[in-house]
Amino acid sequence: MNSEFSFERLFGLIRKQWIENKKFYTLGSLALLGLMAISMIIFWVLMDGDNYMEAFAYNLYVIGLILAGSIYGSISFSILGSKEKGQYWLSFPASHTEKLITTIFFNVILFFIVYTLCFFVVKWGCQAYIENYIRTHKWASIRPMDWENGFGKIFYYIIWGYFCLQSLFILGSVYFKQFAFIKTVIFVTIIGGALSFLLAKLAINLFPDYNFYWNNLELREYHDPANYGVYKSYALGSTLSKVLGYLLTYSWVPLFWVITWFRLKEKEI
Amino acid sequence: MISIQNIHFRYKNKPVFTGLSLDLQPGHIYGLLGKNGTGKSTLLRLINGLLFPKEGKLNVLGYTPAKRQPDFLKQVFLVPEEFYLPNISINEFLKANTGFYPLFSAEQFNSYLGEFAIPRDQHLQEMSYGQKKKLLISFGLACNTPILLMDEPTNGLDIVSKSQFRKVMAGAVSEEKCILISTHQVKDLENLIDRITIIDEGGILFDQTIGTITNRLHFKISFDSEEVRSALYKETSLKGNAIILLNDEGEEGRLDLEMLYKAIISNKEAVQKAFK
Numbered sequence: 001m002n003s004e005f006s007f008e009r010l011f012g013l014i015r016k017q018w019i020e021n022k023k024f025y026t027l028g029s030l031a032l033l034g035l036m037a038i039s040m041i042i043f044w045v046l047m048d049g050d051n052y053m054e055a056f057a058y059n060l061y062v063i064g065l066i067l068a069g070s071i072y073g074s075i076s077f078s079i080l081g082s083k084e085k086g087q088y089w090l091s092f093p094a095s096h097t098e099k100l101i102t103t104i105f106f107n108v109i110l111f112f113i114v115y116t117l118c119f120f121v122v123k124w125g126c127q128a129y130i131e132n133y134i135r136t137h138k139w140a141s142i143r144p145m146d147w148e149n150g151f152g153k154i155f156y157y158i159i160w161g162y163f164c165l166q167s168l169f170i171l172g173s174v175y176f177k178q179f180a181f182i183k184t185v186i187f188v189t190i191i192g193g194a195l196s197f198l199l200a201k202l203a204i205n206l207f208p209d210y211n212f213y214w215n216n217l218e219l220r221e222y223h224d225p226a227n228y229g230v231y232k233s234y235a236l237g238s239t240l241s242k243v244l245g246y247l248l249t250y251s252w253v254p255l256f257w258v259i260t261w262f263r264l265k266e267k268e269i
Numbered sequence: 270m271i272s273i274q275n276i277h278f279r280y281k282n283k284p285v286f287t288g289l290s291l292d293l294q295p296g297h298i299y300g301l302l303g304k305n306g307t308g309k310s311t312l313l314r315l316i317n318g319l320l321f322p323k324e325g326k327l328n329v330l331g332y333t334p335a336k337r338q339p340d341f342l343k344q345v346f347l348v349p350e351e352f353y354l355p356n357i358s359i360n361e362f363l364k365a366n367t368g369f370y371p372l373f374s375a376e377q378f379n380s381y382l383g384e385f386a387i388p389r390d391q392h393l394q395e396m397s398y399g400q401k402k403k404l405l406i407s408f409g410l411a412c413n414t415p416i417l418l419m420d421e422p423t424n425g426l427d428i429v430s431k432s433q434f435r436k437v438m439a440g441a442v443s444e445e446k447c448i449l450i451s452t453h454q455v456k457d458l459e460n461l462i463d464r465i466t467i468i469d470e471g472g473i474l475f476d477q478t479i480g481t482i483t484n485r486l487h488f489k490i491s492f493d494s495e496e497v498r499s500a501l502y503k504e505t506s507l508k509g510n511a512i513i514l515l516n517d518e519g520e521e522g523r524l525d526l527e528m529l530y531k532a533i534i535s536n537k538e539a540v541q542k543a544f545k
Contacts, residue, residue: 003338003339003340004338009339009369012368012369015365016365016366016369019357019365020356020357020361020365021355023356082353087314087319087353088353088354090318090337091317091318091319091337092342092369093339093342093343093370094339094369095337095339268319268320268321269314269320
């Protein structure tokens, strides 16, 4: 048993979290299932016309996941906003790492699994109804999700983006004692907006005639605007671009978790 | 066991401790007294690692509390003045928490609950504030942590519960335990604590054992005007003048904690001189 991490303590902590919050989790899951059913029936079954698209159901899945996941993420450490609850939580004999992992287990992993299960249960019911409807109404149809193109192709990136966003909201819940969701939204909007503005301004001023391509993290200068085949290219090289690309894509979630861990260690109540 | 050396602490711009030093040993129940806002609760939270000193050294059982290591936290239990208990049954509460305190004794816990007359099968949501506090005190005691910190433990307890509390606490003292009780209700701790520490103006104003106090000071009711005049502290009542005198004759007497506290606050120099 290590002073910072032990599986025995971690499982004990997960068990404790479950015992103390099982009513909330059960009722929350049922509420999620109900809300999911209402949204899918209204927006997919009733409002999608007679030419149903499976992609629409997945659109609803993503929108709901981002909304519910961010809100749920922003209450992850709401316990620290209250002196009594914060004392109870911080003085409990487990390390910050174990406490953070337990929160991630319930608020990120379990939430995602429960949300996705709710979606598939509701979708299965709705799809059964739609297929039955199609059998009796010859003009009606359903188009399956195209996983190779468009929304289907970027679906998994959107899901990853959701995890980044949720991690940011979890971090926000440690920073802000009250109204963490709203404050994180405002903070992200202001900081994100200001950063985008600065970067855009910088790029325009430093490289006025260049275009940027994500593919190889490449800058291109077109000599002849009428002929896009003639250009000068500056790229970081395939390997470096790939590494940087992976880092830019996948580093956000662990980065936000690490910052959250440091914030927990520094937390005073 | 608890070594506090020259610690400084402030809330934003409000200084609370400016060089506080204190040494607490096992086998004692310490009474931490002081006016409102002098930092009694802050000191308990510093010892428990919920707050971090800005300067100075704080060592508890060989650990730095601010690191909040599990090995340290399982040896310290804090009963806060305002506390949180989850909305579950007593059995579930035990199931969720006892595994983290290696010396927890279910037998002791049941016995303390019995002393406090709390039904074992009750749900925490159905309990009053006082009952919840008694449950938390019972749990804290049954955890058998070497250090037990209590912040205003008798607040919210009725008269009967306060005497139950004194009885339970008296039975919980052991050579291995260091119990630190912060309170402003000094009467509730009479006959319980064996050392009194009073904090004021960012430091220790008074820190003596009960034995030393009764050796040096004599508490009595007097009608002798000469005696009253020479008293370190006096209070007039219908029964006569309650006074504190220097115990030059080595007389045995009963300590009145509340009077002592008032004497220290109102006539600090004279009382401190008596202990030099």
